[in-house]
Amino acid sequence: QVQLVESGGGLVKPGGSLRLSCAASGFTFSDYYMGWVRQAPGKGLEWISYIWTTRSGYTNYADSVKGRFTISRDDTKNSVYLQMNSLTAEDTGVYYCARRAGYCDRITCYIYMDVWGRGTTVTVSS
Amino acid sequence: SYVVTQAPSVSVAPGETAFITCGGSSIGSKRVHWYQQKPSQAPVLVIHSDDDRPSGIPERFSGSNSGNTATLTISEVAAGDEADYYCQVWDGSNEHLVFGGGTKLTVL
Numbered sequence: 001q002v003q004l005v006e007s008g009g010g011l012v013k014p015g016g017s018l019r020l021s022c023a024a025s026g027f028t029f030s031d032y033y034m035g036w037v038r039q040a041p042g043k044g045l046e047w048i049s050y051i052w053t054t055r056s057g058y059t060n061y062a063d064s065v066k067g068r069f070t071i072s073r074d075d076t077k078n079s080v081y082l083q084m085n086s087l088t089a090e091d092t093g094v095y096y097c098a099r100r101a102g103y104c105d106r107i108t109c110y111i112y113m114d115v116w117g118r119g120t121t122v123t124v125s126s
Numbered sequence: 127s128y129v130v131t132q133a134p135s136v137s138v139a140p141g142e143t144a145f146i147t148c149g150g151s152s153i154g155s156k157r158v159h160w161y162q163q164k165p166s167q168a169p170v171l172v173i174h175s176d177d178d179r180p181s182g183i184p185e186r187f188s189g190s191n192s193g194n195t196a197t198l199t200i201s202e203v204a205a206g207d208e209a210d211y212y213c214q215v216w217d218g219s220n221e222h223l224v225f226g227g228g229t230k231l232t233v234l
Contacts (some may be wrong), residue, residue, distance in 0.1 A: 035223070037169075037223075037225075044210075044212060044225060044226070045161070045212050045214075045223070045228070046161075046225065047214075047222060047223035060220075060221050060222065063224060065161050094135075096168055096169070101174075102157075102174070102175070102216075108216075108218075109157065109216040109218060110157045110174070110175045111157075111216040111223065112159035112171065112174045112214060112216075112223075113161075113169075113171065113182065113214075113223070114171050116168040116169050116170070116171075116172070117168060118167075119168055
């Protein structure tokens with residue numbers, strides 16, 4: 001079945017770096033845009049990044065992580081990654097990998113996340 | 127950037143109907159998507175594109191969107207529906223996904 005499995009979370013000191021991975025299965029990974037959403041402890045969902053297919057390579061980031069985080073993908077490994085640098089306590093939370101679905105027509109866009117992983121926890125603390 | 131707002135909590139008795147709203151400027155011109163998140167679990171898409179249900183989601187879940195308010199309606203609420211519900215839209219000005227702050231549904 002369709003599945004996303006995140007890994008790479010852990011404890012890191014402020015200013016440090018971490019690389020998250022997300023392994024996909026059960027669908028043609030190369031055909032889909034992928035993204036990351038995080039959730040701080042006791043808080044709501046925050047979209048942080050997505051990447052289009054390898055053919056275009058287009059990426060986009062939330063203002064809160066732009067310039068510090070980099071999303072990438074490897075279609076040969078059915079995986080998407082999130083390189084996180086210059087981490088602060090505000091980056092602490094559960095990071096979810098998700099498959100982006102939908103499309104845009106001439107009028108509006110129907111963009112949402114239709115499949116989610118179970119998440120990996122990142123803790124930034126000294 | 128676009129902002130969507132949700133009430134922090136909604137309470138409803140078992141068997142009744144819950145209405146969870148998502149407010150935003152002319153949100154009726156956008157497409158709204160809804161996610162359910164139970165404690166310590168990943169979010170699950172329950173409604174997309176205002177009123178479409180993914181396969182496997184009960185017909186008790188429905189959505190509507192008009193003017194400045196989108197609504198997730200859950201009929202015949204049961205204890206298993208207790209969860210946080212998030213609305214989400216696409217902000218075309220910066221091509222970002224925007225989530226509401228979430229509404230905690232309590233079944234009395």
